[in-house]
Every structure is written in structure tokens, then in C-alpha cells.
Amino acid sequence: MTGFGQVVIGPPGSGKTTYCNGMSQFLKLIGRKVAVVNLDPANDALPYECAINIEDLIKLGDVMAEHSLGPNGGLVYCMDYLEKNIDWLLSKLKPLLKDHYFLFDFPGQVELFFLHSNAKKVIWKLIRELDLRLTAVHLVDAHLCCDPGKYVSALLLSLTTMIHLELPHINVLSKIDLIESYGKLAYNLEFYTDVEDLSYLQYHLDQDPRSSKYRKLTKELCDVIQDFSLVNFTTLDIQDKESVGNLVKLIDKSNGYIFSGIEGSVVEFSKIAAAPLDWDYYRYPFMLDFLLLL
């Protein structure tokens, strides 16, 4: 039995929990049974109904008190503990596997996804043991585009996370509805989403006395990002059903959900793979209720 789902990651405050809430409601409205799995022990007030909660296995507060750790060290400890007790998670997921689509809400500590290996081992254990097809949805706050230095950091973070996790991966500029409130961007939005020629950023980096000091380093980092040619972004306003729908189409294609339930030939599969992503998500009149639910 193959299951499908999303690994929702991104820096603190990038919108992961809000995303899991909005995405689960959207998917339910288009007819999927969704199980949201909270793997962030620092998430206390969850806005969504949680099928599995890491809090039932380990509590961040207890870890911090018992081992005299701060919140970051505590989270790394919790991920380590989860990896060692992966059978707990596997046994909770197994009964849901038959008919549920999974959303895994991970902690925002970015070092868990490009430095430490516990989170990656947990994800890959789920993939191997449960035959799950997972896409990493990496959220980055769109306001980072307003500052060239922060934008380069976001690119670097996205690239290192992609390389580390080795999953089908979609980078998302979240809270795109707020982008205009941060002032005018130096270039149009496509420049930031398509990541085609970063040399244009150099002029703007030079205007800032703080970043001009690191001119050479930033240039080299931009060259690395461009040489890999892996990073681009899609945009998201979680309150806009069209924006969420477009992202769902990308994710469904990346993890193979669009092929599930098709018993066709190779020709049939290739037709679907090559087709434009114009599904019928917007036929549903009850989608109008989506905004009201958030």
C-alpha cells in the first residue's frame, strides 16, 4: 500500500503550522482524507486537528529541564529521541496508511535539515518502511526578497536543504500576499522566483555598507547556487484557494500522487506526466468556503 504526503519544513515563522492547517482544509474540501502529524514539540497551540502528536512521545519542556538544554538543543534531542523510537511513529501511521494523505509539520530549526541527520533518517525510515511518497515543501518567508543579502541566505538554505534531504522538493515563498507591504522590490517577482541571473543582485548588495564588506564571499556563494541550478521558488498565499491549488498540483506531480489509482500503460502514464497541470480543483463550489475556514 503506497501512501502520499508532504514534509513541511522552513525557518521559524515561515508559516509551516498555518500551512498545514490551510493545506489540510483545502485537501479535505477536494475529497482527500488528511492526517496532520505534528513533529514539532515546540508547537503548543495547534490550529489543526492533529492525528499524531510528538508531544505524546516526548515533551520539549521536560527535555530542557531534565538535561539543562535551551530550546534549540532540546529540539535536536527530541529529533534524536524520535529517531531512536521510530517504531512509535510507524505504529501510529500504519493504521492510517490505507486511505490518508499525510502532512508532517516539522520544527523550524533549520540546522535539523542541512546539518544534523536525525530528521532525515526519520523521514527516510518512513519512506522505506511504509512505502510513503513524500515531497519536501520548504517554506521561506517572501519578505526575504526585499533584502538582497537575506535573499542570498534563503537561496543557500534552500539549496543545502534540497541536497541534504534528497527528496522531491518544492521551495515556496510564503506570505506572498504581504510582499507589497515591505516596499518595492528591486526587480520583478519572477527574478526572485526563477533564480536565473544573480549577478544583478551585486549592485544592490554593494549599496549596503554591511554587505559590501562581504562582496567576494557573496559573489562566490551566488556562483555556487547558480552552478547547482537547482533552486527556484513558487509563491503561496495560504488564504487564496487558487494559490494553494496551484501548489497542490505541483506537489501531486512531484510525489506521483497524480498517478495513484491509475492502472494504465506506460503511454497512459507519460500522457499524464506531460500534460499541463490543469486539474479540476476549481469546479468545487464549496471551495468558496475555504477562506472562511482559515
Ligand SMILES: Nc1nc2c(ncn2[C@@H]2O[C@H](COP(=O)(O)OP(=O)(O)OP(=O)(O)O)[C@@H](O)[C@H]2O)c(=O)[nH]1
Ligand atoms: N499574511 C499571511 N500570513 C501568514 C501566511 N502564512 C502564515 N502567516 C502568518 O505567519 C505567522 C507565523 O506562522 P506559523 O504558521 O506560526 O509559522 P511556523 O513556521 O509554524 O512557525 P514556528 O512554529 O515558529 O516554526 C502567523 O502569524 C501566521 O498567521 C500567509 O500566507 N499570509
